[in-house]
């Protein structure tokens with residue numbers, strides 16, 4: 473983080489604008505909104521700006537800037553002249569006096585930057601890009617302007633009025649947070665938005681009277697194959713409301729970053745070599761946290777019900793009488809296939825698709841071989857590279873054509889996705905030529921031929 477966002481209280485604080493033209497006027501309007509007292513230092517001043525200065529009980533100091541000007545007198549300074557050299561000099565003098573300074577449109581001469589603002593006072597959102605892209609910040613502001621209700625400021629104000637009373641009644645901070653979250657999800661919000669103050673007050677009082685310790689529950693959530701944009705809206709909502717996140721190795725870092733920031737995050741992933749980390753332990757953890765009244769998000773790669781042991785986990789919850797819900801995710805087969813341009817079914821090549829995972833028995837995968845050797849069927853193998861060579865050989869032994877196309881997708885849907893294409897006869901050796909990283913998914917079938925044409929991920933954007 474190259475900049476540190478803060479929210480400055482400027483009511484009654486004397487701030488200086490160097491410059492008396494329209495650039496200074498724009499900044500003055502903002503400072504005025506925040507209640508600052510404005511002094512303007514400039515040889516001449518526009519009438520509009522002078523009016524603002526007078527409105528704040530500030531002074532117009534008619535002079536050119538010099539290094540002797542008493543900068544230390546000011547809480548904050550904005551250099552808004554149309555001369556870069558003067559602005560730079562203002563910056564130097566302010567720095568020497570430890571006064572916060574911004575020089576308009578000149579990031580190297582700024583101690584602070586003025587962000588793009590979404591004003592829902594008392595709620596104020598600021599978006600800053602450290603001077604790299606004001607356009608991007610403004611674009612984001614426009615997006616937020618259209619999605620953040622205008623009444624949200626009223627809601628913040630209303631909450632502020634009740635904060636102390638809620639704190640006095642619900643002592644536990646964790647429970648208090650849940651109280652507010654539930655309140656914001658209730659019809660009270662709308663009442664505040666539409667200014668129905670009396671109704672809202674009554675609802676609030678009722679909510680406080682009725683408040684009781686929430687029951688814990690578990691959300692079994694599919695996080696998809698890697699790309700965070702493949703999360704469902706429901707997954708995201710639950711990830712952001714859970715108190716505890718229990719996640720696997722397959723849950724990518726960017727997805728984890730979308731979880732509630734102050735949720736407790738517990739990693740229970742296991743490397744292949746340490747398969748002994750007991751599923752029982754995870755099940756017990758889910759039960760334990762839920763019994764403490766926590767909302768637990770069990771976050772799993774892909775879809776929790778596809779080779780995800782999701783069933784076992786919720787059986788345990790069911791037995792312990794704990795409430796749960798299941799949120800499907802995009803499974804690796806769908807994600808990898810889409811991002812590699814390999815349709816899993818296709819009128820000309822495959823009318824069925826079969827998802828498989830191979831358990832190794834004495835080093836050999838156990839699969840119903842004769843059922844796998846069909847024309848017009850796509851096979852998707854959910855497993856790592858171990859056993860791939862043997863599976864291909866076995867399929868050939870059981871009658872599959874050695875030139876049947878095979879694609880191996882590594883880290884599908886992530887920026888590091890790699891696709892290796894070959895045939896049953898040569899895919900294993902081709903994979904060895906590349907530095908392939910887990911997780912990997914293998915697709916076997918005629919549909920793989922379409923990859924060459926439909927590989928949209930690698931098509932250069934004109």
Ligand code: SAH
Pocket residue numbers: 697698722772773774775776777778779780802803804805808853854855856881882883884885886911912913914
């Ligand atoms: N529940 C998960 C699958 C868990 S089994 C789902 O629905 O996707 C783990 C296997 O999934 C891995 O060994 C790998 O074969 C596959 N896999 C998961 N994510 C993947 C990805 N991003 N790229 C390639 N394969 C992946």
